Amino acid sequence: MKRILLTVAVAAMLVLAGCNGGGQGTASPNANETATNGTGTGTQAETELRSPNVSDSLGIDVSPVGPGSGGMDALSSDLYPPGVDSSGVTNATALVNSHFEAAGANAETRMAFTSSGGTLGLVHRNGSAGERLRYVNETTGRAGTWWRSGSTVVRRNTSQSPPVTYSNGETNLYTGYQVLGLFRVIPFATLNSMSLSVDGTTTVDGQQVVRLAVDGFNRSASNWNLRSGLQDPSGYLLATPEGVIRELHWEATNTNTSQTESMTVTVSGVGSTSVTRPDWAGDYPDATVSTTSEGQVLALTHEGGDAIPADTRIQVGPAQFGYGNVTLSESLESGETLYIVATGRFGDSEVTASVGSQPDVPENAASFSRRVPSVSAFLDGVQLQYGPEVETETGTSTGLGAGA
Known part of the structure; x- marks a missing residue:
């Protein structure tokens, strides 16, 4: 240690x-x-x-x-x-x-x-x-x-x-x-x-x-x-x-x-502490991120909750070191998948996205297989940030809920 x-x-x-x-x-x-x-x-x-x-x-x-x-x-x-x-x-x-x-x-x-x-x-x-x-x-x-x-x-x-x-x-x-x-x-x-x-x-x-x-x-x-x-x-x-x-x-x-x-x-409050979810952490759309086409296409799958509306700005990766932004041409409803492709060089790439249909993969498509980036959607007053499913999630065994 x-x-x-x-x-x-x-x-x-x-x-x-x-x-x-x-x-x-x-x-x-x-x-x-x-x-x-x-x-x-x-x-x-x-x-x-x-x-x-x-x-x-x-x-x-x-x-x-x-x-x-x-x-x-x-x-x-x-x-x-x-x-x-x-x-x-x-x-x-x-x-x-x-x-x-x-x-x-x-x-x-x-x-x-x-x-x-x-x-x-x-x-x-x-x-x-x-x-x-x-x-x-x-x-x-x-x-x-x-x-x-x-x-x-x-x-x-x-x-x-x-x-x-x-x-x-x-x-x-x-x-x-x-x-x-x-x-x-x-x-x-x-x-x-x-x-x-x-x-x-x-x-x-x-x-x-x-x-x-x-x-x-x-x-x-x-x-x-x-x-x-x-x-x-x-x-x-x-x-x-x-x-x-x-x-x-x-x-x-x-x-x-x-x-x-x-x-x-x-x-x-050992054994008697209660925690409630605040209004500002309330019900937002649930979604997960995965890859298809051998890691060259990001798939943002809407798992439930309100739709992410059309004209929403979608950001791939962090703002400073990400792949770029794209605007939703139509709403993303529960059960639907948004497919994302980035082309060009990292730091100078172009992002395209389509709902429901998996796009053709261009020759210069970026690969997300090494590290799957997060995908963010910017709504009024909130940034929705989605990533791959957490492989091991045991409630209080991680983060601030962790034991020693």
């Missing part, structure tokens, strides 16, 4: 929030926002372009209970989670694995990262009906909101036109969302680089949990490493007997900048 630098990961998250579809949020926090377990979560009523489970505010509240003041006398060996005994964390991997086994499929996770690059907040809710993600770069004011279920990913970016991108199948948007899963794991993976000792017990939502104190960094013990410039750490971890890490907080001094960098994570 490659060595992972936390500061690089945080910087990547800051860039991601600013560049990969970060839109300027406009909604204000709701003082009455509550979660299913009674703790504040930033939920709000459903409106036209807002998620009821992930607030569109520019501040993500991460409010830890804190380390508490429980004493060592109350500690029982039955309270030790996997990978922990009276000496502290002896197997961080076992602890992290138990956390994701218990909380990976259904929980709310909130994270706050502060570094010299700024502050980023993230809230992720994972339920049986899908996932919600909201990230905010509080330094730049940029933000993004996602919804995912299976191989369908929808992203809202109010600063872009169109503001919503709907993705079905293996597209760049789908792949990008999988990458976000790395950032969900990193805070817990850094435990391999920490020395943590048992520091008594406390309670979270009425449950007694083990409190562990951050005594220092143990950089030689892990490939998931923290940058050497971070020194003099302090913090705590609260874990249930089942291994759910309810809270994790640490801060350290960056000796290169003399600034304090920190990370705070809270986990709640």
Whole structure:
């Protein structure tokens, strides 16, 4: 496993929030926002372009209970989670694995990262009906909101036109969302680089949990490493007997900048978190992309939902490095297939398309067999992005719904 630098990961998250579809949020926090377990979560009523489970505010509240003041006398060996005994964390991997086994499929996770690059907040809710993600770069004011279920990913970016991108199948948007899963794991993976000792017990939502104190960094013990410039750490971890890490907080001094960098994570609603699909991620046409004629013809097959109307702009591949655009001469109805051919050199190609009938393949037709591109349709307020069927899709085992 490659060595992972936390500061690089945080910087990547800051860039991601600013560049990969970060839109300027406009909604204000709701003082009455509550979660299913009674703790504040930033939920709000459903409106036209807002998620009821992930607030569109520019501040993500991460409010830890804190380390508490429980004493060592109350500690029982039955309270030790996997990978922990009276000496502290002896197997961080076992602890992290138990956390994701218990909380990976259904929980709310909130994270706050502060570094010299700024502050980023993230809230992720994972339920049986899908996932919600909201990230905010509080330094730049940029933000993004996602919804995912299976191989369908929808992203809202109010600063872009169109503001919503709907993705079905293996597209760049789908792949990008999988990458976000790395950032969900990193805070817990850094435990391999920490020395943590048992520091008594406390309670979270009425449950007694083990409190562990951050005594220092143990950089030689892990490939998931923290940058050497971070020194003099302090913090705590609260874990249930089942291994759910309810809270994790640490801060350290960056000796290169003399600034304090920190990370705070809270986990709640394990087994009781619900996720609903927002209006802006609503019913769009489903379609899949495949190839015919030995990979020289793209086939966009409409699988159901409303028709894609005539005069819709169709884009083959990404805007910057794709094959080009073509306009639908007639509507694409459910059950019909749009056949697409690109001719010429890559970067200087011409795209033609026809509904229902497979075209003759010219001699200079491009080949899509090596990598099947996505096909996008631009409607009013939304980009529909379609790709090949995802070969292995196991619900919560990929992306931000993944376990460790």
